[in-house]
Amino acid sequence: MLKNSIYILLITAFISCNTQGKKEDVTIPVLDLTAYVDPFIGTGGHGHTYPGATMPFGMVQVSPDNGTNGWDWCSGYHYSDSIVSGFSQLHLSGTGIGDLADLLFMPTAKELDLTKTYTSRLDRPYISKYSHKRESASPGYYSVYLEDPQIKVGLTATQRTAFQKYNYEGAGEPSVVLDLGFAINWDATVETAIHVEDKNTISGYRHTTGWAKNQKVFYVATFSKPISRYQLIQDKNIQKADSVVGKNTAAQFFFDIDGSRDVEVKISVSSVSVANAKENMKASDNMNFEQAKTTAQQAWNKQLQHIVVETPTDSLKTIFYSALYHTQIAPVTFSDVNGEFRQENDSIVKVDFTAYSTLSLWDTFRAENPLLALIQPDKTTAIVNSMLAYYQVHKSLPVWTLYGNETNTMTGNHAIPVIAEAYFKGIKGFDAEKAFEAMKNTQMRDERGLEYLKEFGYIPYDKIDESVTYTLEYAYNDWCVAEMAKALGHTKDYEYFSKRSKSYEQLYDSETGFMRGKSAAGAWHIPFDPKFSQHMKNTDYTEGNAWQHSWFVLHDTDNFIKLHGGAEPFTKMLEQLFTESSEITGDHISNDISGLIGQYAHGNEPSHHIAYLFNKAGKPWKTQYWINQILKTQYNTTPNGLSGNEDAGQMSAWYVWSSMGLYPFNPASAAYEIGSPVFEKSTINLPNGKTFSIIAQGVSEANFYIQSATLNGEVFNQTQITHDQLLKGGELKFVMGSAPNKKWGVTKPVN
Missing domain, CATH: 2.70.98.10 (Beta-galactosidase; Chain A, domain 5)
Structure with a gap:
């Protein structure tokens, strides 16, 4: 339901009047942003x-x-x-x-x-x-x-x-x-x-x-x-x-x-x-x-005042604030006012923080948790502590918890990047050594395919279903553990998990360019059809196919591109993903494959980072083009306004980030990729009292290509900006145009 009017709230602010040397009350009009939420x-x-x-x-x-x-x-x-x-x-x-x-x-x-x-x-x-x-x-x-x-x-x-x-x-x-x-x-x-x-x-x-x-x-x-x-x-x-x-x-x-x-x-x-x-x-x-x-x-x-966007197009505000609203619903408060809550084994835990449940981590680690880490780091602290309280009982970090219960739904162990991200973004209030212990022990279990990863260096398709997805996601989880180990001085753990984070290489087939299932004996899974989807059983991929799952290498993209033979062949195949026919083959296709642009499936989370890979290959104008296409075609103001499951905030979080022009491609890296903003101005009201503004001069439906950029008045010619740079406050300004500037953003970021 769209609202026809915008209400005005009045708040009183005290400012210094230098001309008269005294303070006076000034009434400042503030938009009631809830009026834009549907x-x-x-x-x-x-x-x-x-x-x-x-x-x-x-x-x-x-x-x-x-x-x-x-x-x-x-x-x-x-x-x-x-x-x-x-x-x-x-x-x-x-x-x-x-x-x-x-x-x-x-x-x-x-x-x-x-x-x-x-x-x-x-x-x-x-x-x-x-x-x-x-x-x-x-x-x-x-x-x-x-x-x-x-x-x-x-x-x-x-x-x-x-x-x-x-x-x-x-x-x-x-x-x-x-x-x-x-x-x-x-x-x-x-x-x-x-x-x-x-x-x-x-x-x-x-x-x-x-x-x-x-x-x-x-x-x-x-x-x-x-x-x-x-x-x-x-x-x-x-x-x-x-x-x-x-x-x-x-x-x-x-x-x-x-x-x-x-x-x-x-x-x-x-x-x-x-x-x-x-x-x-x-x-x-x-x-x-x-x-x-x-x-x-x-x-x-x-809650909605954390980000204020400016545009003459009200429908864009409705999509944005409805998305921001949906990102603030889950996770949900689980502990009572006295700090107590029930665990799955019926033990009653009492904590001195707000405990949260409904942790849909396979989805939310990608953009939802990074959004909270930026605008509400106190929530991130409580979420991490909630996961550590869970670890005390289960001796592993949660996969997908509902009402204190582990559902073990979905692949990977994505509490791990949430904790690593919190640590590397400087979020305080949890014990880093205990968190590292939980991360390490979770990845060293002999269950959920990890026993095969340790034995073979990858997870064979003839051992468990969804083996390719498990292998790729565990590789990223291992990288997060390795980076945390390095930061805390655990050298042997760093070396072990860093080596294991390369496991994705074992499933890359240079002949086809796809990540493929491999048996325990080392043979490729045949017959092979990259468009084939089988939901959950007798499948190598989770809720998708080879086209959608072969791109999940967040932590080692330079090497990933080299495996493809370099930036040109990599970019060519990536472009084909978006232009290939949208046919999905198979008799039991996953319902989650939706929001198709070619074989790209925005309606499911594994695709959410893919368009930003053009940045990594030195062709940011292609990222800008496809991000703009996704923003325009996958979200609208009707009840059908999401192309797939909201998934506890992730589908909306992607829009919140990408419409501002940023995306947490690898959340634990504490950096953001630059895409294509749709708003004339987005102001992030940071919890430290500072503001960070993103201005897109000349942006319009036709002008979605970045021509040039400045950060706090200095020339900015790269497609990555760090979390620390955002927290310092300031202004990132883009000049937008209707044709790509193939010279902008090709400079490698300075680490």
């Missing part, structure tokens, strides 16, 4: 985002659930739908995973039979039709009109508490259903409980298994109006009691309405206990729905 972007297509309400990195994500199972309903909601089953408190943003959707509340206006078995969502007696015409969303707020019971629903949130507001416009007896048996996709209940504590308070828990095998959510909910009567259901049987426990429990609560026909409910959660959920709610004790909504909107506007 949470519906990505709710269509394969974006898998949700439109509901959350705080930045909040513990709760209260959002509508259509009740449809399927890949495109992984967030619980898809824009193509017109039926809502209810509003649950936990959701995943843009993943390919069908989990969470815990604690479903649904208002209704009549007594319902909750004892029947549901074979489809249409069997649920509380579902309702809705129309997008009476649906709206903005950061921290969502509303919809339920046509069948004639109820307007509003959703908002504070950091650990969800708020739902029901306006019972129609006739009937106001009530709300709580269905703890509601589940989507892989999620299934193990045990649930509902306890009526008093006329305004209920509590309980929902224990489930799914992608997260041991997910325990404890809750407390308070209603603004007293409960006049209620009905509790235990495994499809009505119980005359104030508490029920069972695999599937549900309840209907009825309210006496005096005056206002509004009922508000607050729901706080915890992974630890009901008592902790009550402690989490205390921060919202004296807050009503409207106050929470205002607080959320103010928090989001402050």
Whole structure:
């Protein structure tokens, strides 16, 4: 939903007036950047985002659930739908995973039979039709009109508490259903409980298994109006009691309405206990729905002020700020106000920092985590410490954690580059030696293919699936460990992991130019078709093919280019990637291959760095051309505005970086590649109080080629800028034109 007006907030700043020698109040207009955010972007297509309400990195994500199972309903909601089953408190943003959707509340206006078995969502007696015409969303707020019971629903949130507001416009007896048996996709209940504590308070828990095998959510909910009567259901049987426990429990609560026909409910959660959920709610004790909504909107506007872009094209602002919004949703707060959270083995950990979960590291290490490292390094510190707390229990760093559970989903060990990046970007607040120990031990395990890497120097395709992707990603992980070892003075470890970081060479086939599967005996995997895709099983590549995965060498690009015979043949093949036909062959093609430009697949993360490889080959004007093409074709302002899964912020983070003209090609190198900016000016408000501005003079739809550049007034003729240079503040200025300047940016950066 696009907004037609931009609201103005007024803030007071104190500045020195030299002419009169005194200070005076000056009112400075500041744009409310939330007005540019459209949470519906990505709710269509394969974006898998949700439109509901959350705080930045909040513990709760209260959002509508259509009740449809399927890949495109992984967030619980898809824009193509017109039926809502209810509003649950936990959701995943843009993943390919069908989990969470815990604690479903649904208002209704009549007594319902909750004892029947549901074979489809249409069997649920509380579902309702809705129309997008009476649906709206903005950061921290969502509303919809339920046509069948004639109820307007509003959703908002504070950091650990969800708020739902029901306006019972129609006739009937106001009530709300709580269905703890509601589940989507892989999620299934193990045990649930509902306890009526008093006329305004209920509590309980929902224990489930799914992608997260041991997910325990404890809750407390308070209603603004007293409960006049209620009905509790235990495994499809009505119980005359104030508490029920069972695999599937549900309840209907009825309210006496005096005056206002509004009922508000607050729901706080915890992974630890009901008592902790009550402690989490205390921060919202004296807050009503409207106050929470205002607080959320103010928090989001402050969050979006980290980067201010200037352009006369409002649609570009909508894409940018919607993207920046989506990068600030995950990871999510997991520890309670008292610092406690539950691990997968049911141990309760207490920490003195905010612990985070929903770590989709295969995706986010590329651009999402680097964005946080720049604009919110305190979050990076907490994320690293969260991963180290995980390491204390599992003796390895996390791969993909959800609600404290390891899912072991995706290839590589990409907590490693996140930690290395934090260290090399000077982010403090974690023990570097302990972090190195965790990195090293994670890469020295005998599991997830690492045992074969140690034995053969690469991972053979006849040992595990996705062997090429595993080998390439472990090579980068090893380089990160090596660099950390070198910085900390661990010479032998540096030598060992540095040598192992060359393992990618073993899978390069000079005859075809691709990275290919190789057997334990050293034979290439045949037959070979670089366009062939097989999802997960009997495949050498993860969610892709040889065209898309053969470019993952972030740490050793000079040698990588030499393997191809030099810059010219390398560039020729790279250009072919973008111009080749988009045909994907195979009978079980991965759904994640989307956003195709030739064989380049922007809808999946392994492609995200590829266009910047032209910089490495000395042809930056080609990077500028293809980055501009990707920016223009893979993002828009509609619900289909993302070309693939949002993946916990990565798809949007790519846009945030690339639209400004920068990209963290190798995050742990603490440097950024230069692409092609689309904004006249982008100002990064750095956490150290300084600002770094990127100006693109003359930029337009036609003028996307860099003609010249200056950094703080000095001639700048290279395609790389360091993190330290950004932190010092200043101005990077580009002069843009419609034709490539093949002399700009070919100077090698000075290390």
